[in-house]
Amino acid sequence: MKKMLLAAALMTMSYNGFAAQEPQAVYDRSCGICHGGQIPTAPQKGDKAAWEPRLAKGMDALVQSVTNGLNAMPPRGLCMDCTDEDYQAVIKLMTE
């Protein structure tokens, strides 16, 4: 399963979209590798209690954390072609 995810991630990474990206697709190929429960310190998608203290920092701070990286999260969260808007949309998706 993990290998399949990685293969899928690599395939989509070589594809360059222009407009804002589909949040679910960004999640599936980048953020979900860690935010799907594989890394214990990463707040999981849909885990409102885990996201609450993060959301309290404000959306701008969260986008900054992803862009610069935070502890076990690598800079850009493994989405090299994501814009701030893309990050915002995926963060919304993960925190709902």
Ligand code: HEC
């Ligand atoms: C390699 C694993 C990994 C990937 C890939 C990853 N994250 Fe994370 N993320 C983490 C971990 C671990 C934390 C918790 C960091 C901490 O607080 O110690 C985290 C925390 C966060 C936070 C909270 C930051 C804060 O300031 O509290 C946000 C928002 C976030 N990730 C969004 C994303 C988005 C969006 C993506 C995809 C573009 C992504 N992450 C990809 C591991 C990852």
